[in-house]
Amino acid sequence: MISLKNLTKVYGHGDSAVTVLDGLDIEVATGQILAVVGPSGAGKSTLAQCINLLERPTSGQVIVNGEDLARLPERRLRVARRRIGTIFQSASLLSRRTAAQNIALPLQYLGVTPAETAARVAELLERVGLSHRANHYPFELSGGQLQRVGIARALALRPSVLLSDEATSGLDPETTRSVVALLRQLRDDLDLAVVFITHEMDTVLHVADSAARLEHGRIAEQGSLVDLLTDHDSILGRALQPQLSSADPAAGSRAWHVTYDSRSVPADWLQRISTDLGEPAALLAATIQSIGGTSTGNATVGLRSPERLAAAAFARYGLRAVPRAADPHPSTPATRATEELQWA
Amino acid sequence: MGLNISAAVQIRALADTPLPELPALLVPALGETLAMVGIVMLVVVSLGTPIAVALHNMAPGGLFEHRGTYSVLSWIVNIGRSLPFLVLMAAIVPFTRFVTGTNIGIAAAVVPMSLAGIPFFARLVENCLRDVPRSVTAAARASGGSPLQIIRTAQLGEAVPAILGGLTINTIAMIEYSAIAGTIGAGGIGYVAVTYGYQRFDQTVMLATVLLLIAMVTIVQVGGDALVRATTPHLRRRA
Incomplete structure (x- = not known):
C-alpha cells in the first residue's frame, strides 16, 4: 500500500515560489485502484513525479509498505524506487531495443543474471499477452501493445505499487478498455496498490475503486466510486x-x-x-x-x-x-x- | 612578355608528374591523411562525447542540472567553435609546440585539429541527445537506473544512429582540416596538393588529389549512412 501524507511541492524560492501540490493526503490500500483526476494545471503530473520520486517533495511523506521514501539519500532512493512501477503516457520505450529487451531494462539495471532475466521477461510477456511480439521493435507494435510492454517493464521488479501516469491517454476506446482490463487483472493477481492518474472521466468508471479530484494542488474531493456516484452533491460524482x-x-x-x-x-x-x-x-x-x-x-x-x-x-x-x-x-x-x- | 609566358608554360609542363609516378607520391600522403584523421577522430570522440553528455545533463532538466557549470562549459565550447580553423591553427602554435615539441608535421597538426574537432563533435552529440524524448530518461530513472546506466542505455544508446550521422559529418570536416593543415607542412594529401598543385602548377597531381579527396569523402559518407541504417531498427528491417 502507499500513502502520501501532507505532500507538498513548491517550485522556486521566495517571491517566485509556486506551490504546485499543497498538503495532499492520499492512501491506496493493497488491491485497490485510486483514480486521480483534475484539469490540466491542477498538479497531476507533479503528483506522479512525487509518487515515483523522480521529483522530491518539498515536504510531507511518501510511505510505501511502512517506509517513508521522500527523505532517503539519492543512492537508497534509487533502490527504493523499484517498489513503485511506473507506466508512462507514451510508453517511452527504447526504440532500438525489442519488446523483450525493453522489459529486461530494470532487471539489467539491477544486475540480474541473463538467465534469470530471460525467464522473468518471458513470464512478463506472457502476463501482458505479448509472447508472440517478444522480438519486435517498438515501431512494429500498436499503441496498445506499446503500453503493454510499458506495463510489463513497470512490473519487472515486482513492485507493490503501480503508478499509471496518463497511461491510457491517446489510446482509442477499445484499446483503453483492454489496457484497463489488464490493469485490473494485474491488480488482482499481484496484489498491487494502483494510482491511476488521468484526465479521462469515462476511463475512471471502468478502472477505479475510488477517485480523488485534484484542483489547484489540493484534493478537492475523494471517496469510493459508489459513494461519489450516489452522492448528489459530489461534483466529481456528477462529472462521472x-x-x-x-x-x-x-x-x-x-x-x-x-x-x-x-x-x-x-x-x-x-x-x-x-x-x-x-x-x-x-x-x-x-x-x-x-x-x-x-x-x-x-x-x-x-x-x-x-x-x-x-x-x-x-x-x-x-x-x-x-x-x-x-x-x-x-x-x-x-x-x-x-x-x-x-x-x- | 611573350617569352616570359612561354617560359612559364615550359616550367609548368616540365613540372607535371608523369602518371606512373603518382602512386609513389600519393600513397604515402594518403596514409598520412588517414593517420591524422584517425588519431584526431579517436581523440575527438573520446573527449567530445563526455563533454556532450555533461552539457546535456547539466542543462535544465538534465540528470545533474547545474546552471553555473553548464554556462562555463558551454562558453568554452563556443570559443572552440568560433575560430576559423586556419586562424585557430596559427593562434595556438605555442601551445602545439609545448605539447608536441614541434610545430610542423602530423603530430603538430593533430593538436589544432583535435581542438577544433572536440567542440564541434560535442555540439553535434549534444543536439542528438536533446532529440531523445525526455520521457525515455524519466522511464529509465523510474526503472531504477544509475546516472551512468541511464546515460549509456537511454541517452547515448537511443542516440546512436544520430551520433553516427554526426560522426560522419565530423570525419569529413576533419579530412578538410587535414588538407588545411597541409599548408603548415603536416603532410598528407593536403600537403601534396599545396606543394605540387598550387605552388608548382602540377595539374596532374592537383587533379589526382582532388579526385582522391572526393573519393575519401564519398566513402566516409556512404559508410556513415550504412552504419546509421544498420543501427536504426525501422531502416534496417525495411532494407
Missing part, C-alpha cells in the same frame, strides 16, 4: 455520470432529472413509480450501470402527476429527482459541475 440528451416530455407532462441517490434503488423503480402514481412513466433518457455491485446512473423521466407527489415517489425508491425547467438547456448544479469538469 454520462451526460444524456433527453427527448422532450409529452405536452402537459413534466420532465424530471433523476439520479441514483442511494445504494438500494430497486431495479424496477420505473415500473413501481408508474404504479404508485397511477400513470405510465415516460423514459426520455437513461444510463444505468453497476459499479462495484451497486447500481448507479441517471435518467430523465416524463410524468403528469403533481410535483409534490412525483418527488415523494422518487424519494421512496432512493432516487433524487429535480424537475427540469422549461428551458431546454437548464443550468442545474449537475450540468454546471460537469461543464467545469469537461477538460478532455
Whole structure:
C-alpha cells in the first residue's frame, strides 16, 4: 500500500515560489485502484513525479509498505524506487531495443543474471499477452501493445505499487478498455496498490475503486466510486455520470432529472413509480450501470402527476429527482459541475 | 612578355608528374591523411562525447542540472567553435609546440585539429541527445537506473544512429582540416596538393588529389549512412 501524507511541492524560492501540490493526503490500500483526476494545471503530473520520486517533495511523506521514501539519500532512493512501477503516457520505450529487451531494462539495471532475466521477461510477456511480439521493435507494435510492454517493464521488479501516469491517454476506446482490463487483472493477481492518474472521466468508471479530484494542488474531493456516484452533491460524482440528451416530455407532462441517490434503488423503480402514481412513466433518457455491485446512473423521466407527489415517489425508491425547467438547456448544479469538469 | 609566358608554360609542363609516378607520391600522403584523421577522430570522440553528455545533463532538466557549470562549459565550447580553423591553427602554435615539441608535421597538426574537432563533435552529440524524448530518461530513472546506466542505455544508446550521422559529418570536416593543415607542412594529401598543385602548377597531381579527396569523402559518407541504417531498427528491417 502507499500513502502520501501532507505532500507538498513548491517550485522556486521566495517571491517566485509556486506551490504546485499543497498538503495532499492520499492512501491506496493493497488491491485497490485510486483514480486521480483534475484539469490540466491542477498538479497531476507533479503528483506522479512525487509518487515515483523522480521529483522530491518539498515536504510531507511518501510511505510505501511502512517506509517513508521522500527523505532517503539519492543512492537508497534509487533502490527504493523499484517498489513503485511506473507506466508512462507514451510508453517511452527504447526504440532500438525489442519488446523483450525493453522489459529486461530494470532487471539489467539491477544486475540480474541473463538467465534469470530471460525467464522473468518471458513470464512478463506472457502476463501482458505479448509472447508472440517478444522480438519486435517498438515501431512494429500498436499503441496498445506499446503500453503493454510499458506495463510489463513497470512490473519487472515486482513492485507493490503501480503508478499509471496518463497511461491510457491517446489510446482509442477499445484499446483503453483492454489496457484497463489488464490493469485490473494485474491488480488482482499481484496484489498491487494502483494510482491511476488521468484526465479521462469515462476511463475512471471502468478502472477505479475510488477517485480523488485534484484542483489547484489540493484534493478537492475523494471517496469510493459508489459513494461519489450516489452522492448528489459530489461534483466529481456528477462529472462521472454520462451526460444524456433527453427527448422532450409529452405536452402537459413534466420532465424530471433523476439520479441514483442511494445504494438500494430497486431495479424496477420505473415500473413501481408508474404504479404508485397511477400513470405510465415516460423514459426520455437513461444510463444505468453497476459499479462495484451497486447500481448507479441517471435518467430523465416524463410524468403528469403533481410535483409534490412525483418527488415523494422518487424519494421512496432512493432516487433524487429535480424537475427540469422549461428551458431546454437548464443550468442545474449537475450540468454546471460537469461543464467545469469537461477538460478532455 | 611573350617569352616570359612561354617560359612559364615550359616550367609548368616540365613540372607535371608523369602518371606512373603518382602512386609513389600519393600513397604515402594518403596514409598520412588517414593517420591524422584517425588519431584526431579517436581523440575527438573520446573527449567530445563526455563533454556532450555533461552539457546535456547539466542543462535544465538534465540528470545533474547545474546552471553555473553548464554556462562555463558551454562558453568554452563556443570559443572552440568560433575560430576559423586556419586562424585557430596559427593562434595556438605555442601551445602545439609545448605539447608536441614541434610545430610542423602530423603530430603538430593533430593538436589544432583535435581542438577544433572536440567542440564541434560535442555540439553535434549534444543536439542528438536533446532529440531523445525526455520521457525515455524519466522511464529509465523510474526503472531504477544509475546516472551512468541511464546515460549509456537511454541517452547515448537511443542516440546512436544520430551520433553516427554526426560522426560522419565530423570525419569529413576533419579530412578538410587535414588538407588545411597541409599548408603548415603536416603532410598528407593536403600537403601534396599545396606543394605540387598550387605552388608548382602540377595539374596532374592537383587533379589526382582532388579526385582522391572526393573519393575519401564519398566513402566516409556512404559508410556513415550504412552504419546509421544498420543501427536504426525501422531502416534496417525495411532494407
